[in-house]
Amino acid sequence: MxxxxxxxxxxxxxxxxxxxxxxxxxxxxxxxxxxxxxxxxxxxxxxxxxxxxxxxxxxxxxxxxxxxxxxxxxxxxxxxxxxxxxxxxxxxxxxxxxxxxxxxxxxxxxxxxxxxxxxxxxxxxxxxxxxxxxxxxxxxxxxxxxxxxxxxxxxxxxxxxxxxxxxxxxxxxxxxxxxxxxxxxxxxxxxxxxxxxxxxxxxxxxxxxxxxxxxxxxxxxxxxxxxxxxxxxxxNHENRTERQERLRQVIERCVADQGTVLIPAFSIGRTQELLYELEDIMHHHTSGIWKDMVVIVDSPMAAQFTSKYRQLKRLWDKEATRRLKQQRHPLNFKRLHTVNSHSEHERIVRYLQQTGTPCIVIAASGMCTGGRMVNYLKALLPDPRTDVLFVGYQAKGTPGRDIQHYGPRGGYVDLDGQRIWIKAQVHTLGGYSxxxxxxxxxxxxxxxxxxxxxxxxxxxxxxxxxxxxxxxxxxxxxxxxx
Structure with missing residues (x-):
């Protein structure tokens, strides 16, 4: 053998x-x-x-x-x-x-x-x-x-x-x-x-x-x-029991820049975890920036998987099941907006590029190798009001690794054959792997x-x-x- x-x-x-x-x-x-x-x-x-x-x-x-x-x-x-x-x-x-x-x-x-x-x-x-x-x-x-x-x-x-x-x-x-x-x-x-x-x-x-x-x-x-x-x-990851508090603090610092927070995330697993924790933050923080904060999930695949996660809630752990019994909806809350069509995606990218409206955008791919996140990055990386928040592993040779490495130095990344200079703030949040x-x-x-x-x-x-x-x-x- x-x-x-x-x-x-x-x-x-x-x-x-x-x-x-x-x-x-x-x-x-x-x-x-x-x-x-x-x-x-x-x-x-x-x-x-x-x-x-x-x-x-x-x-x-x-x-x-x-x-x-x-x-x-x-x-x-x-x-x-x-x-x-x-x-x-x-x-x-x-x-x-x-x-x-x-x-x-x-x-x-x-x-x-x-x-x-x-x-x-x-x-x-x-x-x-x-x-x-x-x-x-x-x-x-x-x-x-x-x-x-x-x-x-x-x-x-x-x-x-x-x-x-x-x-x-x-x-x-x-x-x-x-x-x-x-x-x-x-x-x-x-x-x-x-x-x-x-x-x-x-x-x-x-x-x-x-x-x-x-x-x-x-x-x-x-x-x-x-x-x-x-x-x-x-x-070893940062303390996972405190990661939600770190997520809240980082987003609040990001929004102080008066721009969009971009979170590249895999459609399966990471997106659902982020939604789960953002819903909990909004549930417990009803004033300040969180009062009107909108979370945008712009990934057809992530939306489909989130729906599947809801359908398979019998496999959730005990804590998540308790939230459901409290009539909370961890993956389908009030200020969650799901982008469906490509034309709507293009309109939102243009709108955020022109206005810099504070919001949280979660989109695939998690390593920025493709998907709708690439369009957001091309439009918003050159804007100093933008913050990019990495919550997962970035493999060698991926655009995500380049943004993570060169972004803090004011460098650039190649996306779809274009050289995009990085003026956005770049953050990596541990404990979310x-x-x-x-x-x-x-x-x-x-x-x-x-x-x-x-x-x-x-x-x-x-x-x-x-x-x-x-x-x-x-x-x-x-x-x-x-």
Whole structure:
């Protein structure tokens, strides 16, 4: 048995991991899109870019008997259309909530990266529907063609997110590949044969504790092999219990500039968390700037997902459920305005550019790589009244990382081929990441009664190295950076 990493091996996007069994058949976990400067490794031909021309599947799929999806963020599912185009027709396992959300993500991925032809899009979505196998949390499912048993456990990252346990019959020694599938496989030590199945756990993206709307991640019982994300492997977030107060204070400082507050946010997860906390601020602060503050969500996809979050409120945590019983509407409050049409979007951009009216605009994409946020940035970054507030991770090579890095220096960013000088104020607010930090990753590992080997993925080199050092100091297990 071996592990092949076809994405998120050297960076934080493009998650795709293959568990190949002794039979030669394999299981694929996630099939994500590369973003920013991250590619599949073919940098000689891609010039370090990840775009529509570099999403094709570059590894054989004939041996793949099933796909498991941990959650529906684009960096975990965005190459799924290309996988289907290559002929993949095997079962796709995911949680029930992910099955609700996934078609919208795939439709958007097709429109952005491939086609706007309605017939083609409908054809892909119909095919996807025939392959999806929705599974409840904590419920065993058997992949007959592989002879393995899987189960989804709550990851607390976004609605429907899970880490997945895969139990493999232990009738052969287990070897682990140290390199990704594009570069061959170097094998390491073996796990002894025994009656107990070998448990392989894929973390997907682990969320933080005390996140709005979502339960905390479930504990890890045991893992002979743990494929663990390391996005914040070298950092600890600011205190999350105080983040709402910091959000209020930053926005009040921003509005003192008499301009627009732009918050780039992912359509799934981050947008809903922000709305949840802004509603609570407005509920408790009814004077000053908050009396007439308007929150604009300008992202059709975010609006659709927010509606889905409301429909799936049975999956919300206890605190969110209490607010509903108090007749509060955390994701649909009075001064929330959702922009639907593109013409309305253009009118609002022009209006804010001309007037600088104080308001909060939440729009995708979270790393400023596309979507309607780019139009706001092109129009408002040169205006010193504007404030840009980052609340999430900005990958290397993305416009978001450039704005974050060069904005405070009065530099520029390239957007849609245009050089936009940054005169807006730029802020980064900690504690809003949807990813577990170093301490939470350590605590997740500590919940297990047994860990054999940990393989660190989904992180930049310095983050993986820092986390590996901490893990080796504390736990009696092998830690591998593929």
């Amino acid at each position: 071996s592990f092949l990493h076809h994405g998120a091996r050297e960076g934080v996007t493009g998650s795709c991991h293959e568990l190949r069994l002794a039979s030669g058949k394999s299981l694929l976990v996630d099939i994500g899109l590369f973003q920013g400067a991250e590619t599949s490794g073919d940098t000689a031909h891609s010039a370090g870019r990840a775009d529509a021309n570099h999403h094709e599947i570059k590894f054989p799929i004939e041996q793949v008997e099933a796909l498991i999806i941990t959650h529906c963020h684009i960096d975990h599912v965005g190459r799924l259309p290309w996988l289907l185009i290559d002929g993949f027709r095997k079962p796709i396992y995911c949680t029930k909530a992910t099955a609700h959300l996934l078609p919208m993500v795939i439709e958007d991925a097709l429109k952005v990266g491939m086609t706007r032809n309605k017939r083609l899009i409908e054809g892909v979505l119909k095919l996807l529907d025939t392959l999806l196998v929705p599974i409840a949390y904590d419920t065993d499912f058997v992949i007959d063609t592989l002879g393995v048993t899987g189960r989804f456990k709550q990851a607390g990252h976004i609605l429907g997110s899970a880490f997945v346990e895969v139990d493999v019959p232990n009738d052969k020694p287990v070897r682990h590949a140290l390199h990704d599938g594009n570069h061959g496989a170097a094998y390491g030590s073996a796990v002894p044969t025994g009656d107990t199945p070998v448990r392989v756990v894929f973390s997907g993206d682990l969320g933080c504790k005390n996140s709005p709307l979502l339960p905390d991640p479930a504990p890890l019982s045991r893992a002979d092999y743990l494929i663990l994300e390391s996005t914040y492997g070298d950092k 949807a990813h577990a930090d170093q301490q939470e990753l350590m605590e997740f590992v500590a919940t297990a009664e047994h860990i054999g080997q940990i393989r660190l993925v989904h992180g930049e080199a310095h983050a993986k190295e820092a986390l590996a050092t901490k893990l080796r100091e504390r736990f009696d297990c092998e830690v591998v950076i593929p």
